[in-house]
Amino acid sequence: MDSLPRPAPTMRLDTMYHRLPPELVRAILLPLRDDRSSLHSCLLVGWCFFHQAVRLLYKDPLRWIPSSCEEARIVNRNTHDSPFMSGMSDHQIFSVLESKSYETFGLLIDTLRKCVNPTAQQPQPTVPYVQFINKLRTAVVTADFMREIVPHCPYIDHVEWAKTTKEIDTLVLDWYRQRGGNIRSAIFLSFQTLPTQVSTPGASNLRSLRIHNTLPRNPFDITTAESFNRIVLAQPRLEAFELATSSPQTLPVIGPSLIDALIKHRKTLTHLTLRTYVEHCEFTRIEQLVNLQLLDLHGAGGVNDENMIQILRGCPHIVHLDLAKTKITVKTIQELSKMYRPALTTLLLENMMKLSTENLPLAGLAEKCPNLSFVDISYLRTTAYDVHALVQHCRNLEKLIMHRLKLVEAVDLFFILNSCPLLSFLDMVGMNIAPQKHTLVETHHLRSLILLECKGLTDSLTIPILRTCERLAYIDWSSTKITLATIAELVSRPRLSLKEVILEGIHAFKSTNSIFPLARLAATCPHITHLDVATAHTTSEEIRCFIMACPRVQTLMLDNCLDRISQDQFKGRDDSVWDDLPDGSMAGLTYLSLRGWDVSDKCRARLFERYSGLHSLFFYGGLDVRPQVGDD
16 A cells, blocks of 8 residues: 555656546546555556546545454444445445454555655655545544544545544544534444534534434433534534434434424535434424435334425425335325425335335326436335336336335336336345246346346346346346256356356256356356355366456355265365465455355364455354454
């Protein structure tokens, strides 16, 4: 990390790449924001690409550092789930601290230290990396990092504040005070008492505030929740507020005083998330927040039809509406079907308890909300007619989740794909699919297709999908009736973009003893990161060829895969599959499942030694996890 490559000074500046506008180059690089290797390669394309790639690399440099801190995992998971902060921490934070991470962290510190305190022996780098840092995650930083580096990062505007050591908390508070509270957004985690600097009027200037797992001692006592109100009132420009929890032991309480505090921001507040399962929480008067664009009441136990109808009538500009796991009935959906809402693009109704027994009127809803791009109706009850009406009216659908939707009739998969040309994600787990009736037109945008346990899914449907969906990156067709014909088509396509392939328990594995061609799959899909072919028949040679040809694999599930007819050569052991593999083979492996294999203790220890990021190893007889740092 301290030897970041830079374009050679002799590169011509009049090439096509240097004439591209910076905003266009940034749009090109954004899909690679989590691919460190590709971003490093982009640094060498030219100065225009270099300046945009280095911003993505150093926007949050600590994200490349694995962490064993529990708060870090909470930060990552909850931030990823938050609609209005979904882009702030969508990288993976490993649960185990690798031995290599100390070295990586040291290299990062050395690089940034040269920027803030250059010496004759260590001159200042050409690129001022500290100028690109705008995120601070306290669950990962060290005290030295806070003292030496953070004060020299003038553009930090987002803090993910997890309760860590007293020393780091003190350093962060001092730094926050010196900045005059000039931070745009913050997440607070696991605090019993929130920092007073944040709740002092005039001392903070937050636009976005998120509070998670931070509660008074008695979460059910509304009178003790005044700290939330003080914080909200202290932010004069508050645009986004979220109060939520990921722990059932700590439930946030929403009282009249908090609603009063929020209403005082009705001119600026556009994003509101109140996730709570407490029945007696207050949800009245939210309709006074007339500028709301995002409303997330996921799991809100206290919201009812009367509250929700008032909110829908009073907040006409809502773009994102999440009512998943609430207790509202079909009455609210019928009322929404009477309102023309062209602005509504996201509607999440997953597992609404009352609607699981009543038919969801999707047809009328789709007519009034024609610009929906993301719909989740998992576990609800409706009809095939309503599903087809939804995709016919909402031509801009990009993501459709119908996980275990309760339907009596079969739905037409190809009709859905043909009706939604922009569809990139489709989840139809457990649904009944009708036989082929239409010809599948070329779909350029479909990237994820999850058809786990779908009745009626056969080769006549999967083969055309593989032939026409060129951008398909993720398939889960486990426990379906597809046969070797689909497998043959899969391994014969030229250089597919597939990265995740899940075919566990398909009919082809149960009905024949033919060897699964892992080597040919690797040649067709060299960028695979997740593979699950449990119960397939294969050989050690096929497995080794796959491992050597797919260096980016992170998750590999080969349960009961070895061909037992040819296993005598192992003399009761399956260790030799992993012997003498070249360096770099699956260097990023984190999860390995070998149920049904006969792997020795020595081999398992060698696997943990070889793959430094491996934290879970399933095998015949149990589970191994990497020992935590400091364990005996």
